[in-house]
Amino acid sequence: MKKMPTAGYDPELERIVRELNDKVEIESLASGTVVGRAARREPSAPASASSLDQLLRYASAHGASDVILVAGSGLVLRKDGALLQSRGPILSDEDIRSLILPLLNSNRQEELERERSLDFSFWREGIGRFRTNIHFQRGTLAVAIRLLPAEIPTLESLHLPASMSKLLERRQGLVLLTGPTGSGKTSTLAAMMGMINQQYAYHVVTIEDPIEYYHANRRSVFEQIEIGHDAVDFAHSLRSVLRQSPDVILLGEMRDPETMAAALTAAETGHLVFSTLHTNDTMQAIGRIVDVFPSGRQNQVRQQLSLALLAIIAQQLVPSANGAGRYPAVEILLANTAVRHLIRKGEDHLLRSQLSLGRSDGMVMMEQSLADLVHRKLITEETAAAHCFRTDELRRYLEL
Secondary structure (H helix, E strand, C coil): CCCCCCECCCHHHHHHHHHHCCCCCCEECCCCCEECCCCCCCCCCCCCCCCHHHHHHHHHHCCCCEEEEECCCCCEEEECCEEEEECCCCCCHHHHHHHHHHHCCHHHHHHHHHHCEEEEEEEECCCEEEEEEEEEECCEEEEEEEEECCCCCCCCCCCCCHHHHHHHHCCCEEEEEECCCCCCHHHHHHHHHHHHHHHCCCEEEEEECCCCCCCCCCCCEEEEEEECCCECCHHHHHHHHCCCCCCEEEECCCCCHHHHHHHHHHHHCCCEEEEEECCCCHHHHHHHHHHCCCHHHHHHHHHHHHHHEEEEEEEEEEECCCCCCEEEEEEEEECCHHHHHHHHHCCHHHHHHHHHHHHHHCCECHHHHHHHHHHCCCCCHHHHHHHCCCHHHHHHHHCC
């Protein structure tokens, strides 16, 4: 591989970056670096990119969240939601293979060839931990590496509402985190597990694919199960965990009907269960769970969900007003008596009214959260409008 120059992009990439990052205003400095509204000049890329460690050190030193390696492109980083691309060298399939394949043992290499995609995490001494997806595109390998913070975050450090900690006082039920990929769901769950670890003497079992944050035992005792390494899949692992006397279960993702059914059963039978879904708001999460089941089982699932659910938290990360970092906007639906009734009756379209009425109980609408960030001058009105689904409601909250 050749030497890497300063990160930058051409005008065509600028257009693509704008689209990918929800029309966040960005500009190109003379150095060619993608930055936010507040001009920031990045140091030059490393003199040599001959090893994966050099790439990871560079990404970590410059606050990147992801490293993206695609044949036919230069090195790509994601920082504060925006893409940064080096002008060179152009990576080949052979370059990517030489960087990544040494991380894989024979079993993982076989899985990659068989499934054409592989998820795993790894550790680099002196650099940190990383979550990785390897896949094929155009017949070549492509890689996305997520940099994982070494420290367990807190709700405060993530700028999340302190009221979310009240959910940890419950002894059983289901708490769902929803949002698109990269919205911070895993970090939020890690912060909540960290708080449990500090405050409660619980047996906590996490089932993840892969493990992202390691929790050292403090007041709680943690077991962390990695799919593909410690267990075959989520559903089988969760059924086994129910026989291991857990108090709290963290399920990395509810991917299929079997896993969802097992999670609901666990939440009904004396366990505090946390999991994630990929939906944009709280109401979509209800429909996503119910719709994966055959029509003959959906009424039963609604009954179970109405009894087991504690809360649904939808979140997204929104670029800050000064271009340095992002802030979470959240929607919080708490399962009170009225919400449970609407879920049971299948009247999901009326849940928004409960979000509005339940503000005194700690419920929050997404537009309300965005407006609050604007009032605190953390994000701009334009950014809030680009990230909301109901602009009329956002305007109403902005006028308060």
